Amino acid sequence: MSVDYSRIIEIWRNAPNRKEMKGADLVAEGANPICGDRIKIFLKIRGGKITDASFTGEGCAISIASASLLADYAKGKALEEVRKLDKEKVMELLEMDLSRNPSRLKCALLPLAALKKG
Amino acid sequence: MDVEKIRGDFPILERIVNGKKMAYLDNGATSQKPQQVIDAIVRYYSEYNANVHRGVHKLSEESTVAYEDARRKIAEFVNASEEEIIFVKNASEALNLVMYSYGMANVNAGDRVSISIMEHHSNFVPWQFLAKKKKATLEFIDIDANGELAGLEKASGAKIVSILHASNMLGTINDAEKICKVAHEGGGVAVIDASQSVPHMPVDVKRMGCDFLAFTGHKMLAPTGIGVLYGKKELLERMEPFLYGGDMIIDVKKEGSKWNELPYKFEAGTPNIEGAIGLGVAVDYLNKIGMDEIRKHEIELLSYAIKEMKDEVTIYGPLDARKRTGLVSFNVPGVHPHDVATILDEEGIEIRSGHHCAQPVHERLGLESSARASFHLYNTKEEVDRLVEGIRKVKRVFA
Numbered sequence: 001m002s003v004d005y006s007r008i009i010e011i012w013r014n015a016p017n018r019k020e021m022k023g024a025d026l027v028a029e030g031a032n033p034i035c036g037d038r039i040k041i042f043l044k045i046r047g048g049k050i051t052d053a054s055f056t057g058e059g060c061a062i063s064i065a066s067a068s069l070l071a072d073y074a075k076g077k078a079l080e081e082v083r084k085l086d087k088e089k090v091m092e093l094l095e096m097d098l099s100r101n102p103s104r105l106k107c108a109l110l111p112l113a114a115l116k117k118g
Numbered sequence: 119m120d121v122e123k124i125r126g127d128f129p130i131l132e133r134i135v136n137g138k139k140m141a142y143l144d145n146g147a148t149s150q151k152p153q154q155v156i157d158a159i160v161r162y163y164s165e166y167n168a169n170v171h172r173g174v175h176k177l178s179e180e181s182t183v184a185y186e187d188a189r190r191k192i193a194e195f196v197n198a199s200e201e202e203i204i205f206v207k208n209a210s211e212a213l214n215l216v217m218y219s220y221g222m223a224n225v226n227a228g229d230r231v232s233i234s235i236m237e238h239h240s241n242f243v244p245w246q247f248l249a250k251k252k253k254a255t256l257e258f259i260d261i262d263a264n265g266e267l268a269g270l271e272k273a274s275g276a277k278i279v280s281i282l283h284a285s286n287m288l289g290t291i292n293d294a295e296k297i298c299k300v301a302h303e304g305g306g307v308a309v310i311d312a313s314q315s316v317p318h319m320p321v322d323v324k325r326m327g328c329d330f331l332a333f334t335g336h337k338m339l340a341p342t343g344i345g346v347l348y349g350k351k352e353l354l355e356r357m358e359p360f361l362y363g364g365d366m367i368i369d370v371k372k373e374g375s376k377w378n379e380l381p382y383k384f385e386a387g388t389p390n391i392e393g394a395i396g397l398g399v400a401v402d403y404l405n406k407i408g409m410d411e412i413r414k415h416e417i418e419l420l421s422y423a424i425k426e427m428k429d430e431v432t433i434y435g436p437l438d439a440r441k442r443t444g445l446v447s448f449n450v451p452g453v454h455p456h457d458v459a460t461i462l463d464e465e466g467i468e469i470r471s472g473h474h475c476a477q478p479v480h481e482r483l484g485l486e487s488s489a490r491a492s493f494h495l496y497n498t499k500e501e502v503d504r505l506v507e508g509i510r511k512v513k514r515v516f517a
Contacts, residue, residue, distance in 0.1 A: 059454065064184070104456065
């Protein structure tokens with residue numbers, strides 16, 4: 001299996017939604033104790049729908065890109081709907097097949113795990 | 119030392135990873151196994167599998183002889199006597215044995231236990247648990263800017279001084295003789311975690327002067343699930359067992375039981391027979407090459423790797439190859455080690471990334487994690503070249 005970095009590196013480098021949000025309605029935090037990665041996701045929720053989403057954190061390119069893509073995807077959806085997402089959806093967002101890379105899949109799932117917990 | 123011939127003994131080194139010839143550089147985590155070790159395990163199960171120390175039948179006698187032969191080889195390998203060699207499942211279990219059977223009985227409230235900041239979690243967490251349980255003080259010997267122990271003398275007076283021989287993160291080889299001397303002068307015992315040294319260099323428990331020495335088989339060409347605790351006879355005799363049950367007794371009555379002699383007192387239950395036999399054959403293999411030769415080869419590889427890598431990455435630990443065991447931990451500035459490892463894996467180069475079960479030393483250096491290339495007797499300069507080329511690729515991808 002191949003891990004294509006070209007797309008996610010662009011996101012890792014330039015994610016416009018990598019910023020703190022003042023007055024967020026929900027702040028979800030997640031950490032991967034194996035590598036010390038930490039992600040914080042900020043959501044603004046109006047009328048049951050996520051109207052804005054951003055994130056901050058330190059981590060590898062995969063976890064940062066995953067957080068950025070997930071935050072974008074979440075906009076306009078209900079929180080419960082986003083929380084129901086699974087690993088297949090995360091890999092689809094990343095356009096990366098990590099099914100044979102369980103340790104890197106953990107990096108990719110960190111932002112979603114934070115949202116599910118938060 | 120004929121590295122090409124050695125490589126021929128390790129079938130896994132022929133593997134293709136992601137379309138490239140594999141360069142296995144994660145020996146700090148576990149080593150590969152030679153055909154001789156694999157064959158010994160197959161032979162045990164195909165020809166004489168039986169429980170040890172129990173039956174009087176032919177197969178049981180054969181397996182017992184093979185199991186005890188392995189113990190003798192390992193005893194000779196580290197210059198101990200057979201009754202001082204206890205088979206455990208890994209170095210963590212060996213250190214837990216010392217913590218429970220020696221530590222719990224001898225460390226009291228207000229006592230000091232001294233370890234270093236560069237310990238692997240296996241020699242960190244057990245002592246942390248003991249100190250908390252016994253209201254003792256756990257102290258940490260610090261490191262200097264070179265990644266070497268600083269202020270070892272402060273360990274004097276501790277009931278237990280437990281320090282690793284070679285660091286799995288910094289690579290630093292500590293002066294084990296000096297550690298033991300400091301421990302003894304202060305009236306304590308010295309425990310040496312030799313997981314990263316026994317597989318790579320000659321180790322002699324008598325010369326070292328340690329009271330306990332822990333190491334694991336799978337980092338020294340043997341299977342997983344087999345490790346060794348060496349303990350000085352007079353200490354082991356005074357200690358209570360660690361695990362209770364079969365084989366560790368000499369007499370069991372309703373009123374009470376009597377413990378078996380050394381080393382069986384510390385080997386409850388059916389042991390990892392094939393693991394011990396495999397470890398014995400691994401020791402034969404290492405002896406045939408010679409630990410001095412292996413050490414020399416690794417120093418050469420290390421010097422070369424450090425020279426080639428030091429302008430490309432940040433290297434941790436001493437830069438003098440003679441001061442370190444065969445590994446290099448590093449970071450590519452601005453790139454997460456997991457990303458470094460994944461990109462290298464794409465090139466068939468297998469390295470470790472993360473905190474390598476040594477979080478305190480990472481924290482001490484202000485790091486979350488690092489990447490690590492670790493060598494063994496079958497690695498080559500060509501593999502180091504591929505590693506360096508791979509690192510350059512990482513830098514291009516993340517430029």
